[in-house]
Amino acid sequence: MSAISLKIGELASHAGCPVETIRYYEREGLLPLAARSQNNYRLYGQAHIERLQFIRHCRSLDMTLDEVRRLLQFRDLPEDNCAEVNSLLDHHIEHVADRISELKALQTQLKQLRKQCQKTQAAKDCGILQGLADMEDEAPANLGSHGGGVH
Template sequence: MTQQALKIGELALQTGSSVETIRYYEQQNLLPQAMRSSSNYRLYGDAHVKRLQFIRHCRSLDMTLDEIRTLLSFRDTPEENCAGVNTLLDKHIEHVSHRIKELKALQTELKQLRSRCLTTQTVEECGILQGLANAEDSEPKNLGTHSGGCH
């Protein structure tokens, strides 16, 4: 099998990643540094493609970079037993179950809020905005851990 020599843009296209993401994964030591060409371009091989595809699949399962780092460590030592992989996945399943409960509570809260304004009226009379304003006076509910970033 011939070893590929892909530039970073080609690796990005082949794996559906962005160049910035690839560089970030390199900085986070998730992807090994690429060889350099004589003109100092990064050159990636088949191992980079496979590793990046593995990382992307893990991210699609909402795994954190630390979880992925741990899985990659196991993957890099195939002779070890996989008890740690099982433990990691069990913990991740628990996290997902907890997150589902949070999201269901969030959905319920949003539906209740939405039910406060069933007809079109003036913004001043909008039950949703009134409900949100009234919530400012009370202790905020913790309806989830969504922060727009990695957990």
């Protein structure tokens, strides 16, 4: 580790993420535990900054923690063949394409729902509210692929 020595709050500020995120990544084994100072403060170095930035870049690409973990393993073994890295990214691209399709279907469904109420009126007469109530009966068939949100 280099000569830089940051406390967890300083690392969080430097990386632009909450302290809890750093602690979470440590618990998940993505970020190595920091050395402790004599007064028991966590001390982070340049390697922590770089690793945290790598993790955050992966997460900004909507990669799962397992995907990030696997990429970190390859990053830690720079002489290994990167074929599996390519495969991992190809799989993630497919996942993103699937999500885009799901979101487009969701957008279409929301637009259809929006068309059910074209004017301001009493809530009891709102076509959107009635459409949502009717969808409750159909939810498993029509909303199954969306089931509680986008993954």
